[in-house]
Amino acid sequence: MARPDVWEFRAVPRWIVALAVLGALFILLPLAGMAARVNWPDFVALVTSDSSRAALFLSLRTAAASTVLCLLLGVPLAIVLARGSFPGQRLLRALVLLPLVVPPVVGGLALLYTFGREGLIGRALDVAGVSIAFSTTAVVMAQTFVALPFLVLSLEGTLRTAGQRYEAVAATLGARPTVVLRRVTLPLVLPGLVSGAVLAFARSLGEFGATLTFAGSLEGVTRTLPLEIYLQREIDPDAAIALSLLLIAVAAVVVALTYRAPRRRHTRPKGRPATAGPPPREAATP
Amino acid sequence: MKPFARPVALAIALLLGGTVAGCGTNDAGSPAGSGGSPASTAGASAxxxxxxxxxxxxxxxxxxxxxxxxxxxxxxxxxxxxxxxxxxxxxxxxxxxxxxxxxxxxxxxxxxxxxxxxxxxxxxxxxxxNRLEIAVPPANPANITSFADLARPGVKVVVCAAQVPCGAAARADEASAGVTVKPVSEELNVTSVLGKVIAGEADAGLVYVTDVHGAGGKVKGVPVNIPRATVNxxxxxxxxxxxxxxxxxxxxxxxxxxxxxxxxxxxxxxxx
Missing domain, CATH: 3.40.190.10 (Periplasmic binding protein-like II)
Structure with a gap:
């Protein structure tokens, strides 16, 4: 990681460090508090019970499916938002980010009144013999609904900072838009794409409110790990704490394995967007 | 790590400061309770x-x-x-x-x-x-008229999970009626069961009598017509x-x- 040949400006004001320590403690202390309450002798038995395994397996499966769905829908959305220019673009961005701000329960209700049996689209689906509520499909839809903005936001930011110089060059060399996308744009924004997908997966894994409202709760079908934790808390707090720790561990492992912080851009100023001019000179900004 | 010593001390000071301030607000909110009734006796409502x-x-x-x-x-x-x-x-x-x-x-x-x-x-x-009652959508699409109807195939029934009181009561009622209900969902609380019935997602839900009462006309109640129904x-x-x-x-x-x-x-x- 060390790049001794490049001088970097790294000084951070001490008060910023102090607040950063507070911030880190605020997140780490509750985790420590929970770890302190874990019934370690019974931990393995608690997290490997039938209902726990069913919930964990369901969570992993649905979170993976919703991540794929987020990629399929979110990548085009991010590209259109970052590169396109059309009336209502700002409104569309605001609307796409809506699931970030509305409580997940509200998202679940919205899905219910859209895809539920009595819903806007669900009524027609029901006539066609398709029933979504109370199915694993509903879980995936709920997770995708809340996770999509994470992918779109992350990828759109990367697309904007990456600029369009290379894309423009490829286009002048005769590459068609799809080829530019496949050979230039996507490889260029791959780190942002990966971190966006990881965030979406992590958010899906932790989804609770929308799932509960839209999909219900049945072991092996719709009762994901967060729902199982909430339920176990009613009768067996030990099991709830053990499962919580398991959920955190799974999320932490996935994030640690795949998430990379955005690379520092220390040697060159930000690429000027939409210019196909000569590359900027190699010079550290003083 | 000399340069970090002071920031950490500052962070701890901030934490403690926050705690003390928190206590202060709590105290400020309650003097009416402790100081306001010096000679209070249970009978004197004034x-x-x-x-x-x-x-x-x-x-x-x-x-x-x-x-x-x-x-x-x-x-x-x-x-x-x-x-x-x-x-x-x-x-x-x-x-x-x-x-x-x-x-x-x-x-x-x-x-x-x-x-x-x-x-x-x-x-x-x-x-x-309190006791359980069957909540159905006002139109009663599955035509539920008795507790035994809940076991009919194709009827979408939502109950509470066995871990919560309303679910325990539902299981007990099933057992004493000799009826086996296969629910499409076992919700985490009774409000969620009622919500699924109000939304029309479920054909029937087992909730408390008072929930049907409180829902106004949004659901219809069908009595649990079994001997020895659970009473909470x-x-x-x-x-x-x-x-x-x-x-x-x-x-x-x-x-x-x-x-x-x-x-x-x-x-x-x-x-x-």
Whole structure:
């Protein structure tokens, strides 16, 4: 990681460090508090019970499916938002980010009144013999609904900072838009794409409110790990704490394995967007 | 790591400062309770003042909101602050030190948890009972007319999970009726069951009589027509760590008294 040949400006004001320590403690202390309450002798038995395994397996499966769905829908959305220019673009961005701000329960209700049996689209689906509520499909839809903005936001930011110089060059060399996308744009924004997908997966894994409202709760079908934790808390707090720790561990492992912080851009100023001019000179900004 | 020593000290100082400030606000909010009634006796309602914090089961939301208003009207100077949630959540919060003065649980099990933690003053009193009812959408699409209809194939039934009181009651009723229901969902609380029926997602849901009552015309109730249907008892008690025990006692007396019982009866609760 060390790049001794490049001088970097790294000084951070001490008060910023102090607040950063507070911030880190605020997140780490509750985790420590929970770890302190874990019934370690019974931990393995608690997290490997039938209902726990069913919930964990369901969570992993649905979170993976919703991540794929987020990629399929979110990548085009991010590209259109970052590169396109059309009336209502700002409104569309605001609307796409809506699931970030509305409580997940509200998202679940919205899905219910859209895809539920009595819903806007669900009524027609029901006539066609398709029933979504109370199915694993509903879980995936709920997770995708809340996770999509994470992918779109992350990828759109990367697309904007990456600029369009290379894309423009490829286009002048005769590459068609799809080829530019496949050979230039996507490889260029791959780190942002990966971190966006990881965030979406992590958010899906932790989804609770929308799932509960839209999909219900049945072991092996719709009762994901967060729902199982909430339920176990009613009768067996030990099991709830053990499962919580398991959920955190799974999320932490996935994030640690795949998430990379955005690379520092220390040697060159930000690429000027939409210019196909000569590359900027190699010079550290003083 | 010399350069980090000072920032860390500053961080700790900030943390402590925040805690002290937090205590300060708490104290500022409560003097009416401790200092406002120096010579309070249980009988003299005029001297009962301060804010009483009541933790009540979610199924009591409508009735206790009403009762709190009535109690405040009867005791000028007293204020009732209500917190509604699942009984087990409330019990956990009280055991963890939440500042409750009165606890009203939807089952004896969760009250017993708090009693066993030595946090209940005196003995809990049962102030109401509740039983299950089948909630169906107003149009009753699956034509549910009896408890046995819930076992019909193709009927989408939603119940509470066995771990929560309403689910335990549902299982007990199934067992005593000899009916096996295959639910499409086992919800985490009774409100979610009712919500699924109101939304028209489920053909039927097992909820409390009072839930059907409280939903107005949004659902229709079909009685659980079985012998020995489960009856849930609602106990109420003062929390021993409370600094406002006279006020707490007055509120409990109000709930168990004629006026309180009338409100509960109107909402569909059974007599204790």
């Amino acid at each position: 001297t009962l003042s301060g804010t009483l914090t009541v933790f009540a089961a979610a199924s009591l939301t409508g009735t206790f909101t009403q009762l709190a208003t009535d109690f405040e009207a009867a005791h000028p100077g007293a204020k009732v602050s209500l917190s509604f949630d699942g009984s087990s959540t409330l019990a956990t919060q009280i055991i963890a030190g939440a500042p409750a003065d009165v606890f009203a649980s939807a089952d004896t099990k969760n009250m017993t948890k708090v009693v066993n933690a030595n946090l209940i003053a005196g003995k809990p009193v049962t102030f109401a009972t 008892s609602y106990p109420i008690a003062g929390v021993s760590s409370s600094k406002r025990s006279p006020l707490a006692a007055a509120f409990i007396a109000f709930v168990t008294g004629a006026q309180g019982q009338a409100v509960l009866k109107d909402a569909g609760f059974g007599a204790p």
